[in-house]
Amino acid sequence: MSRVRTDYEKTLWRKIVRFVNGEKDLFDEQSGFNVETEELEDRRHRNFFEEAELNKKKVQIAELIEERSEETEQRAVKLYERFYRLFAVITCVAIIAILLVTVANLPDYGDPDNPANNEVSKKYIEDGIKDTGAVNIVAGMILDYRAFDTLGESHVLFIAAVCVMILLKIDPDSEKGKRFISLENDRAYEPKNDPILVWATGILVPIIIVFGIYVILNGHLSPGGGFSGGAIIGAGLILYLNAFGFKKTERFFTQKTFSVVSVSALLFYSISKTYAFFTGANGIHNIISKGTAGDIISAGLILPLNICVGAVVACTMYSFYGMFRKGGL
Amino acid sequence: MINAFTFVLLGFLIICAISTCFCKNFLTSVIIFMSYSIIMSILWMVLESPDLAITEAAVGAGVTSLLFFVTLKKIHSMNDKNNEDNKAPMDEKEKDRSADM
Amino acid sequence: MIREIISAILFILGALIYITAVFGVYKFKYVLNRMHAAALGDTLGLLLAVSGGIVYYGFQFVSLKLVLILVFLWITSPVAGHFLAKLEYTTDPEAEGKEFVSVSLKELEKEEKQND
Numbered sequence: 001m002s003r004v005r006t007d008y009e010k011t012l013w014r015k016i017v018r019f020v021n022g023e024k025d026l027f028d029e030q031s032g033f034n035v036e037t038e039e040l041e042d043r044r045h046r047n048f049f050e051e052a053e054l055n056k057k058k059v060q061i062a063e064l065i066e067e068r069s070e071e072t073e074q075r076a077v078k079l080y081e082r083f084y085r086l087f088a089v090i091t092c093v094a095i096i097a098i099l100l101v102t103v104a105n106l107p108d109y110g111d112p113d114n115p116a117n118n119e120v121s122k123k124y125i126e127d128g129i130k131d132t133g134a135v136n137i138v139a140g141m142i143l144d145y146r147a148f149d150t151l152g153e154s155h156v157l158f159i160a161a162v163c164v165m166i167l168l169k170i171d172p173d174s175e176k177g178k179r180f181i182s183l184e185n186d187r188a189y190e191p192k193n194d195p196i197l198v199w200a201t202g203i204l205v206p207i208i209i210v211f212g213i214y215v216i217l218n219g220h221l222s223p224g225g226g227f228s229g230g231a232i233i234g235a236g237l238i239l240y241l242n243a244f245g246f247k248k249t250e251r252f253f254t255q256k257t258f259s260v261v262s263v264s265a266l267l268f269y270s271i272s273k274t275y276a277f278f279t280g281a282n283g284i285h286n287i288i289s290k291g292t293a294g295d296i297i298s299a300g301l302i303l304p305l306n307i308c309v310g311a312v313v314a315c316t317m318y319s320f321y322g323m324f325r326k327g328g329l
Numbered sequence: 330m331i332n333a334f335t336f337v338l339l340g341f342l343i344i345c346a347i348s349t350c351f352c353k354n355f356l357t358s359v360i361i362f363m364s365y366s367i368i369m370s371i372l373w374m375v376l377e378s379p380d381l382a383i384t385e386a387a388v389g390a391g392v393t394s395l396l397f398f399v400t401l402k403k404i405h406s407m408n409d410k411n412n413e414d415n416k417a418p419m420d421e422k423e424k425d426r427s428a429d430m
Numbered sequence: 431m432i433r434e435i436i437s438a439i440l441f442i443l444g445a446l447i448y449i450t451a452v453f454g455v456y457k458f459k460y461v462l463n464r465m466h467a468a469a470l471g472d473t474l475g476l477l478l479a480v481s482g483g484i485v486y487y488g489f490q491f492v493s494l495k496l497v498l499i500l501v502f503l504w505i506t507s508p509v510a511g512h513f514l515a516k517l518e519y520t521t522d523p524e525a526e527g528k529e530f531v532s533v534s535l536k537e538l539e540k541e542e543k544q545n546d
Binding site: 227317 | 382
């Protein structure tokens, strides 16, 4: 039999909800002075002459309430801190215990009877080169069999860069933006046109960027690929920016470059992968030729897709840094 | 299979992970996190996945810690708490210099 | 056989230099002293250890990679040390030789303004 309750506002759950929302102090009610003050308020209308005395009493009561509430507050804070630590320790120990038990029950490393060694990985390893044309099976997997996942990852990176731009972009033309830029200028103690850094950067940055391009272009032949190569190129650009300042980098990398490069890379990725899906996916005869495995220009769509992913990642890394530093590119 | 070198690396990994949590200074914990990433990338190399090793070294040790440094600088959290009295004259100087620029 | 012995000696010397560097970093109190100790390990210890590897492998492709590692780390770590020292000088009000540095910084600023 269900019982209809009319006093929802007085239930414990509602109290907790109001306490969490900050509408009411949970410990105010326990002091017990609120009711009395209300009664005093009522009586005040009855007798004009008692008012002065009542006021005095009210002040006393208010002081008392303050003392009491401060005491209770402090006690509550102490209690809360103690419980917080206790629960933190309990949660940590529980999670560690669960993880350790799981690790102890894992199959041995490198055991051929592992459940991971099923027909899926066998197919990837045996037919990988024939299906995708890529010597590096990992690249063949993430950019051919599961290219849709990688598309989502690149979009996630792009969306993250756009979100950072929305949050941190400062409009340099507005009055507020000018004030922000003058206040937020944190380059006071930065190396600027330092000869040693300029010399070292002049030697290192071309090599870093060439290495990144090598990692991207060789993604289907050797370890590496779009993401790692893009991150290396982004790090090289950040080093260049630190050595020469924003004035020099704005000659070749502005906001427009960022939007053009990443949007066109993502568009090319989406369109070419959709085309490949429709004209022949896994196992069906594909229009795009695979070439001979082991050549630089081979493996069908994997090379251009690697270049796209690398461009998106490099632009995103560099724009993150520019946004965090200056609030613009 | 798992040799002594791997065990040493795993021990360093656990030490780095714990001391990242327990550092009072943000800057120190970011630097320890950087060394965590480098040890992790060597471990990926030991586990025969060089793709992940390259990515971990470039992203985890390079770009992520750079972004952490910039954020710490933006929120003025680079200094120690004991060093706070040092901070006020620095800020004034910064403002002067930024006004010049 | 002789080659292996030479490479082992080089490796041990490099490790000793590294241990000295770590000991110095913990022992010294002042920033520039500690940096000096760390830079010693970064350059001399690395040179000894990597040359041990080169002697061990002989004329091979791996040796070329090791030489490249040596070159890049020799370029980057002194630059990083230079910047740490410069930062220490510019931000620490009680650094030794402060007057000289502040004068040279002002000159640098003037040059920068002229450049801009």
